[in-house]
Amino acid sequence: MITDSKLAKEIIAKRVAKELKDGQLVNLGIGLPTLVANYVPKEMQITFQSENGIVGMGPKAKPGQEDSDLTNAGGEYVTVVPEGSFFDSSMSFALIRGGHVDVTVLGALEVDEEGNLANWIIPGKMVPGMGGAMDLVIGAKVVIIAMQHTGKGKPKILKKCTLPLTAKSQVNLIITELCVIEVTTKGLVLKEIHKDTTIDEIKFVTEAHLIIPDDIKIMDV
Amino acid sequence: MNKIVKLEDLKSIFKDGMTIMIGGFLDCGTPDTIIDMLVDLNIKDLTIIANDTGFPDKGIGKLVVNGQVKKVIASHIGTNPETGRRMNSGEMEVELSPQGTLIERIRAAGSGLGGVLTPTGLGTILENGKRKISINNKDYLLELPLKADVSLVKGSIVDEFGNTCYKATTKNFNPYIAMAAKTVIMEAEDLVKCEQLNIEDIMTPGVLVNYIIKEAV
Numbered sequence: 001m002i003t004d005s006k007l008a009k010e011i012i013a014k015r016v017a018k019e020l021k022d023g024q025l026v027n028l029g030i031g032l033p034t035l036v037a038n039y040v041p042k043e044m045q046i047t048f049q050s051e052n053g054i055v056g057m058g059p060k061a062k063p064g065q066e067d068s069d070l071t072n073a074g075g076e077y078v079t080v081v082p083e084g085s086f087f088d089s090s091m092s093f094a095l096i097r098g099g100h101v102d103v104t105v106l107g108a109l110e111v112d113e114e115g116n117l118a119n120w121i122i123p124g125k126m127v128p129g130m131g132g133a134m135d136l137v138i139g140a141k142v143v144i145i146a147m148q149h150t151g152k153g154k155p156k157i158l159k160k161c162t163l164p165l166t167a168k169s170q171v172n173l174i175i176t177e178l179c180v181i182e183v184t185t186k187g188l189v190l191k192e193i194h195k196d197t198t199i200d201e202i203k204f205v206t207e208a209h210l211i212i213p214d215d216i217k218i219m220d221v
Numbered sequence: 222m223n224k225i226v227k228l229e230d231l232k233s234i235f236k237d238g239m240t241i242m243i244g245g246f247l248d249c250g251t252p253d254t255i256i257d258m259l260v261d262l263n264i265k266d267l268t269i270i271a272n273d274t275g276f277p278d279k280g281i282g283k284l285v286v287n288g289q290v291k292k293v294i295a296s297h298i299g300t301n302p303e304t305g306r307r308m309n310s311g312e313m314e315v316e317l318s319p320q321g322t323l324i325e326r327i328r329a330a331g332s333g334l335g336g337v338l339t340p341t342g343l344g345t346i347l348e349n350g351k352r353k354i355s356i357n358n359k360d361y362l363l364e365l366p367l368k369a370d371v372s373l374v375k376g377s378i379v380d381e382f383g384n385t386c387y388k389a390t391t392k393n394f395n396p397y398i399a400m401a402a403k404t405v406i407m408e409a410e411d412l413v414k415c416e417q418l419n420i421e422d423i424m425t426p427g428v429l430v431n432y433i434i435k436e437a438v
Binding site (some may be wrong): 006034050051052053054063066069071072073074075080085087088089092093096116124127128129130131132133134135137139160164165166167168169183 | 246247248249250272295296297298299305308309315317319320321323324325328331338339340341342343344345346347377381383387389390391392394395396397422
């Protein structure tokens with residue numbers, strides 16, 4: 001079991017980075033997914049989109065070098081790479097829905113056996129809104145959920161989502177600090193597990209049924 | 222015609238119960254000077270259409286905190302806890318629309334389109350009350366246009382005619398909001414003479430703009 005939250009996030013971000021391929025356009029959600037950018041190999045060219053209107057987003061702006069006209073979708077001051085570009089929200093979401101974004105990486109409140117995702121509302125409690133998440137999950141070619149395996153000790157990978165959905169059957173891959181799960185038409189397939197955990201431990205913290213193949217691998221992080 | 226006015230001159234435009242569209246994304250590219258005037262004016266029962274409701278002490282959030290808003294149509298309200306609190310208590314109505322859908326609904330209104338067909342929201346509670354239309358065996362939701370009485374737009378460089386350039390990520394919703402209302406007010410960060418703005422940088426043609434005010438520093 002990996003209990004250190006910081007370490008867990010690092011494992012997840014490192015493993016997600018390995019899914020990215022040279023030349024791809026990638027959108028990283030707010031929070032944990034933004035860490036993925038730290039682990040992209042230097043020799044690989046990944047172009048990051050920020051849905052408020054950037055393709056070619058660079059790292060966060062250094063203190064004293066912030067430009068108030070240049071923020072990311074989380075409202076933080078960022079930079080742009082030399083090959084970057086700016087555009088309005090209509091163009092930005094045309095890129096997203098139009099299938100021009102290769103990969104989107106998002107967090108989840110719940111994800112289930114059919115690849116359904118819930119991450120925008122807990123009715124009556126927390127209603128941040130969906131922002132760009134619904135469009136990203138529908139439009140991106142590959143949808144990766146990057147999240148800690150459980151939330152407050154409770155499973156987040158469920159047989160069926162209980163919260164209102166962000167999108168139906170759009171998730172391709174779930175990456176947690178414990179394992180990598182692929183969403184297939186047959187169900188959730190456990191592809192890789194972290195070296196410090198076991199299949200039994202993963203089953204214990206996962207409500208969904210997991211298909212366990214013979215050739216299960218150790219996560220390369 | 223002279224479009225450049227003083228903030229004071231704008232007050233007569235605004236009335237209780239109006240629908241106002243406001244540009245910006247988490248207070249980047251938001252017309253804060255006009256918003257501050259609306260807070261002073263204290264008009265009530267507004268319907269606000271914008272990407273988000275800013276922060277409690279910044280941007281659109283000030284109108285929410287000041288109790289001036291009856292309804293919000295936005296994609297994200299998470300950065301302003303006051304919006305969520307008022308929604309849950311029933312003081313204020315909130316309609317959440319996905320960001321990509323929201324901008325297209327605004328674009329549709331300003332472009333003379335009857336609506337937008339989008340796959341976003343299929344299989345979710347967003348289907349409720351909407352028409353589902355199948356085109357070439359693929360389902361889409363029909364999302365209807367959104368227009369306003371007044372649009373508040375923030376431009377980075379604006380010339381005397383209203384031609385506008387938006388720097389970096391201040392573009393966001395602004396260019397489409399400038400097309401979707403009867404009255405369009407442009408708040409200029411930099412106000413210049415026509416020949417000083419590079420014609421190639423213009424995203425909003427000045428004919429769309431009714432009034433221009435200079436941002437308060």
